[in-house]
Each structure stands twice: as C-alpha cells, then as structure tokens.
Amino acid sequence: MSDIIVKAASYLGPEGYGNSRTGLKPWPDALAQAVARGEVPDTSWATLFSSSCPRFGRMDALSRLGLMAVELLGVDFSALPERDRDELGVCLETRFGCLAADLNFLETLSPSVFTYTLPSTAIGEICIRHRLRGPVLCLIPANDNEQQALEQARARLRDGGAARCLCIGCDALAEPAVRRLGQRAGTQAGALYLGPDEHPSPSLACDGPLLELCRRLCVRAEIQYKSG
C-alpha cells in the first residue's frame, strides 16, 4: 500500500482563510466581523466562491462551515471516477456541533430547522454536493484540538475501509449559544484531503496557521506532510 499523504488542506479562522496552494488570505471586510462573532452569514459562500451553492441559505452554521472548508480545498471531486467517490470517507469532528440549530429549533419549531439539529447533517450536505458515498463518522470531543477525526480517518485508510478520506474539523459558536453555555464566540474550521501518494504527488505551500495546523495534525497522526 502506498503512503498516505495530505493531498490538500484548508483553513478558515480568525487569521483568515485559504488552502495549501494559495496560503491564507485576510477576510473580506463584509465577513471579518461576522467570523469574530462566530457567525456564518448567508453571503459567505458568494463572497468566497464563484461556484453556486443553492442549498447554502437554508443550512445551519455548522453545515455552511463544513461545506466551505471542503470547497476551499480546491479539489474537483466530480472529476474522480464514481468508484473513487464511493470509497471516499468523510470524518467530521466538532465540539459544539449543531447547538445553534438546536436553540433555533426550540424558538421556531420549524421542520426545516429540525433537519439541521444533528451534527452529522453537515456530512450529508458535503456528501450531497460532492456525490460522495463512502464511510462516514462524526465525533464530538470534550475539548478543542483532540484531532480524533484525523486519527479515525487514518485508521480507515490504513485498514482499507476507505481509499481516500476527507477529515473536517469545524465549530461556529455565536449568540445566543455563547451566552447560554458561557463559552467564547468564534468560527474555526479546517479540512484535510487524505489519500494515497500518487504520482506526481502534489506539493503543498502552506503558511501561517494553516502550515502550523498541517504540521501539528500530520505529526500526531503520522501522516506524511509534503511541504512545497
């Protein structure tokens, strides 16, 4: 079996957003304040991407953030053969999950909001957009930076449970959840696309927090990280 490498990485957080090819960019003014407040506005997608995402407006913050982290990878999953997409696993890790949607549902009792009161709904949105039918998992750690999803993704890849894996960590915590739980507001997400070291292997050119994220995660999970 060939080595498992990070084929692409993305990051969205207080420092900016970007991927392993472009590095980090500062947030546009229209989104900077919202990100600091832990919000993921309706306009986020159109501000960052030229592609369309008709479902984005109806999603909760967690699904929006997860979808953006995957889109930011800059990988055209539709170019993969169907067989590869069927074997592409998705592991999500989120500490606060769909708490914002839960509170929203208790306020509105709306069926369209209830749909988003499961953290794994974010995985469903990602799979629908990219037509991925591989193994799935959503882990909820007690603390930040446990990187459980990465460990699990690595296990899947090593065991042959998946040929490729998307590993996503994301949390968006805004009011009123911040006040209800006594936590800090914020938005942070990252995605890693892991897979076999195929030729020619892509080179990554991370910088700043994205570079730090990749190095830290890769060292912990013994995954090869190839710096450009």
Add this chain to the structure above:
Amino acid sequence: MDSPVTIAACAAITALGDGLPPLERALVHNTGGLRPCARFSGRNYQTDVVGAVPDELWNQLREETPGYTNAPAFLLANHVLRQLRRNVTGRLGLVLSTTKADILALERVQAGQPCSEAARRHILPGQLAADLAAANDIRGPVRCVSVACVSGLLALQTGAELLLHNAADAVIVVGVDLLSHFVLAGFTALKSLDPDGCRPFDKDRVGLSLGEGAGAILLTHGVVASVSDAAVDVFPAAGTAATTPNLPLCIAGWGSSNDANHLTGPSRDGSGLALAMERALRKAGRTPGEVDYVHAHGTGTLYNDTMEALALRRIFGERIPPFSSSKGMLGHTLGAAGILETILCVLAAQTDTVPGTPRLRTPAADMPASLQLTPQRGVKLRTLLKINAGFGGTNAALMLEQPKP
C-alpha cells in the same frame, strides 16, 4: 479477522424495564413497551404513545446517583455503564453514542429555568462522555459518536477499531438518548409519528414511535477470559426456554455509507444501505448466502421500510434471510437504537430465536416473504446482520457471528 472483537457483556435500561430479562421476554413473546406517556399528553404532538422508561425506574436512578438527580442522560448511561465497568481491569476505553445528549437541559436553559451544572455540561455530548469516563475511572481513549440513527452501529465500529489498533484492552460502548419536547416536537413538525404507535413494514404504517433508554456493550479483543467473569454477569441464565450455552458473539465486520441524495428521506432505490451492507459483508469475508438473520432498521415510516426492502433485495436477491424490526418493542431510541438492537441480536442468538416484529399486523405488499411477524424458536443464528439508516443520508451495517470453534 484473525483475533475477533467479542461482545463480552451487555446491559440495558428501556421502556420494558431494567436489565436484559425484560428484553428477552419481549423478544420471545413478541411484546413491547409502547404506551401513552403522561409527560407528553395534552400537548400539540402527533402522539403521546412512546417507549418511555417507567417513572419508578427514574426514581430508582435518582436515588442510585444522588449527585446527578437532574442530569437524566448521565443517569441512564451511567446505570448501564457501571454494571459492565465493575468487571473490567486493564486499559479500558469508552465510546458514547448519542444524538442529543442531555437535550432536557438545553430546554431548561433556553426557557430560563434552573439547570444543574452537570446537566448544563451534558448539553455537549463530548462533555457527557468525558464525565461518564471520569465517574467510572475509565482512563483509556474516550470517544463520542453522533451520526443520527446510525450512531450506535458506528460507535460499535469505533470501539472495535480502538481494540484492533491496540488503543485499549477493552472498550465499553454506551448508547443513550432521552424522550423530550425537542424530539417529539421535531418529529411532529416532520409529520413522521404514528399516532397509535408504529407498525414497521405494515401495509397501514404511517410513521415511527420514539423511545428512550440506554444500552451498553463490553467489547474485548480475543478471548473473553481477559475480562474477569464479565460474561457471567452479562448473559444471565437465559429465560425459560433457553437451551443453548451462553456464547458470546463477535463483531466480524462493519460498513457505512452516505446516500448523497437527501437529508431527511432515504434514497428511493436502497443503494446507499446496500453499499453499507456490502462493506460489512466484505470486511467479515462473508457472502450474502451465509447470513442467517437481518435485524432491520424498520422504523414504520413509509419510505424507510420500502427502501429497506429494496436494499435487502439488492444484496440478497430473492433469497432474503428472515428479517424483522424491534421499533415496535422499544420505539426508536435514536442514539441508543444501534446498541439496544445489537443487544437484541445477542439475545436472539442466545435463545435460538428469530425475533418477530411487534405491532406488525399485515405486511405491506412490497415486503419480502421472509419478514418475520412472530418469533420463531429453535433456530440457530450463527451469522447476523444488523442495519440502521438515518437522517443526513447515513447508513450502517454490522456483521455479528458466533465465534468459530
């Protein structure tokens, strides 16, 4: 798989009561615990017929764990966890399966009502897992899995993987979810509940029934003897008609998938669930013809049950093994469902019983002939397939086998 992951012990608390004997009796007699519940009567829900843990049991749980009287998710999960924990030495891990953790605490916080600090912590599923581990002196890896209605099967898979990667000598997998205003109102909003109680695979089925409870499964790697006498506790001398020795079951394979199709409805062709079953069979090195019994998801919703029948036909063709659903017995216990239904598979194998489908009267026309209305006794079940499907288009399958001699 060279050294199998073994189900060494089980514990449960459900609408039927505390422990495995009530489950076994219901399995053998095809009965259930769905009934109107005063907690949900007179409100604007589609129904108050649910699988609720009886009030007297709740009172016992509060007395048993006085520091957590207002933390119901902890009370239920801790009750089953501690029964298995006391028999285990060595490196022990914990995997928690839940969809909403202590959702009652979130309701109280949202309404501005008093809420204990413990319950407030348990709004976050990961924190509930951490507190359960701390309270039971579990120092190995702790994971919390939350993937809708397939959480339980994916938690068992996660536990098995921890063992296979030598992260622990034993893992206890606990599933828990509560009945609440939140879930009743949510499924009412989706018009998914059967006012009279669910009728899985029935021609007149109109929806599901919700339930609550907790189940725990102790997983060990290899021989059960590595866990001190756990099996003695677990598999109590089976009920009246049991004739087989108390053998454990192994988790021989697992698989999951996403439909990539719809968030709240299953794929119409059953291909996603079939993919999960294929993966579980492949991992176990089994062919469809070797499966003795399928424990289905069988919620009682129109689309789920039809989708499952299609998925079974995709895998088994016209030679579908006996299959049934226990949602009419316990209700849909969400994050606990995969754990409790796996325990029912263990009890089925222990008692040589092909389970029936409580509350099913007349099978729908599109259901395969091997659908089990009533239990069938005296049948050896050596290879069992457990399947679940859930919101977000998720599917999961687990292959269970009696250990090879």
